[in-house]
Amino acid sequence: MRLVTATDAVSPGSPVEAALEFRFGNGWHGAWRSPGDAGLAPTFDWSGSDGLVPASIAWPAPRRLSVGDLQTFVYESGVVLPLRFARRGDGAAHLHLRLVHAACGEVCVPYRAIMDLALPAGTDRPSAESELIRAARERVPGPPEAAGFAIVGQVREGPPQDRRLVLRVTSERGAFVAPDVFVEGPKGAVTAPPAVALSDGGHAARLALRLPPDVADTDLRVTLVDGLRSTEFTLQPMAGIGWGEWLSILATALLGGLVLNAMPCVLPVLSLKAFALTRVAGAGRGRVRAELLSTAAGILASFLFIAVLLIALKASGASVGWGIQFQAPWFLAGMALLTALFAASLFEWVTIGLPRPIAALASLRGSGHLSEAFLTGAFTTLLATPCSAPFVGSAVGFALTRGRFEILMVFAALGFGMALPFVLLALKPGWTRLLPRPAPWMIWLRRGFGFLLLGTTLWLMTVFTEVAGIRRAMGLAGILALLLGWLALSRRKRIPDRRRSLVAASLVLALVPVTVWPSSFGTSPVAQVEDGPWRAFAPEAIPALVAEGKVVVVDVTASWCLTCRINDVTTLDRAENRARLSAPDAVAMRADWTQPDQAILAYLRRFGRFGIPLVAVYGPGLPRGEALPELLTPATLRAAIARAERESPDKITTEFSP
DSSP, X not given: OEEEXXXXXXXXXXXXXXXXXXXXXXXXXXXXXXXXXXXXXXXXXXXXXXXXXXXXXXXXXXXXXXXXXXXXXXXXXXXXEEEEEEEOSSSOEEEEXXXXXXXXXXXXXXXXXXXXXXXXXXXXXXXXXXXXXXXHHHTSOBOGGGGTEEEEEEEEESOGGGEEEEEEEEESSSOOSSOEEEEEETTEEEOOOOEEEEEGGGXXXXXXEEEOGGGTTSOEEEEEEETTEEEEEEEOOOOOOOHHHHHHHHHXXXXXXXXXXXXXXXXXXXXXXXXXXXXXXXXXXXXXXXXXXXXXXXXXXXXHXXXXXXXXXXXXXXXXXXXGGGGOHHHHHHHHHXXXXXXXXXXXXXXXXXXHHHHHHXXXXXXXXXXXXXXXXXXXXXXXXXXXXXXXXXXXXXXXXXXXXXXHHHHHHHHHHHHHHHHHHHHSGGGGGGSOOOOTHHXXXXXXHHHHHHHHHHHXXXXXXXXXXXXXXHHHXXXXXXXXXXXXXXXXXXXXXXXXXXXXXXXXXXXXXXXXXXXXXXXXXXXXXXXXXXXXXXGGGHHHHHHTTOEEEEEXXXXXOHXXXXXXXXXXXXXXXHHXXXXXXXXXXXXXXXXXXXXXXXXXXXXXXXXXOEEEEEETTEEEEEEOOSSXXXXXXXXXXXXXXXXOTTXXXXXXXX
């Protein structure tokens, strides 16, 4: 053992960097600050020191040593523990340490040592050991982002007597090699080893370990290690949600669902919503109420379907987010098929009906109108979810960090909020009399809406091209064209229904190989191409750019995000804003989330977001970044840049805080 300092002298007011170095023989090891099931952690007594006051001791990440059922956390060969001392007085200083520790091999041997180090007053020039101390500090676990990790979820499951901690972590750099986690409670370490499950090519990890009852609901200090990378952070237990908080969350979700009706994301389905309203104008009160409630039921059913799907994905360890289904070729192809079929139904080439069991439950036998109303609501929801909206992000962010019940409740409230206009009209069916009465013009309106839905199909196919590649998109377009042509021709030629259905089903089945075509045949990743002021997304470079005094604007977008396109037109691509982002003191980064990307998903979750659009602004005044509202305005962007330009009064605290 030896005690060393980074300088050979001390100067008034300057802190002193030091280190305690241990060297063990071959086959021997020392204990971490929490030794685990066996071992003796070092203890330090600096009471005899003069002129220096101990301020902190840093601990490099340990290694797990398993012997039978015993788990110990150790340093093998040796370790350097960085120390920091505050200066007291102006003269010479003296360090006096009484140390107790143990070295273990086949047996553990306790040691006691007394160490003294005198430091004269003078200029604090670097000592011969300064590089050793600097290197030791670099091995001390820092915040997750410094190590390339992102903590995307944490939950404590089960009763206090049998509770598990489940961590979900992504690696923004290389894939995980052999992740391990060391958890410390108020009385020491939790010794149970974690169960590790890797996914997404090793870039996502799920770590679960059992917690003793005495730490089930306490703050936990967590050290995550993977090879040479490590991070340390604190987890606080999730507070219980009272009735007041629950009402606030559900109200937020309800309002978010209502606002979703007016977001640019619903542009592809405006034809469906408009037709759902105009179709019931002038009808009897009973039919009006039934069709409107069927549309609302379709919306609510789709939201619950999305909730169940997210619960299943989360349980499997997959990363989840709002709108991620638009990154899946099978979903895009399926929605393109459904919108094409719905357009064909508006042209009266095909009749759409619900499955017989569902129709029977809803008393829909013989009623195609109610079937269409239900499916209209379902399509409206599924096609309106590629982008986030005000209040939606907060509600979804809360739900996805909680359990199954919370996810179902929040998504049910979102669905009810989006269905609320139809529910209100169902309660007051007389209001529909204000709409134009049905007449022959409805036939032409129906066909017009059919063409608008075909436009939605074309939009979905362009997104499919971005996600799956041009070859698969050409296959999808060809099959859909053949299907629509067959439906139109067979209806005009009065071909028997059985033959008609057989050919149509064969064409639909032909879509399966298109959606599961191997990615090597035509699929290429979306290239990060510089466009005007925009450069490729590099979150690891942001702290250095901010330290240089630059303003950094990050835009997370995707080809399927219509709200993102609106933000481009109204704000980001305006000449004055492009000029500001092209200035020497500004850096603009664009992250394309058209295809799945764990680094982008982890970045979103830093701001508590689970969907896009996201525009974040950094600078000397906003070193941690500020997320702007989903719908941008030029004034909002200019105000955020102005705040980022100003020097933050707590800049030093922010930069050097753990």
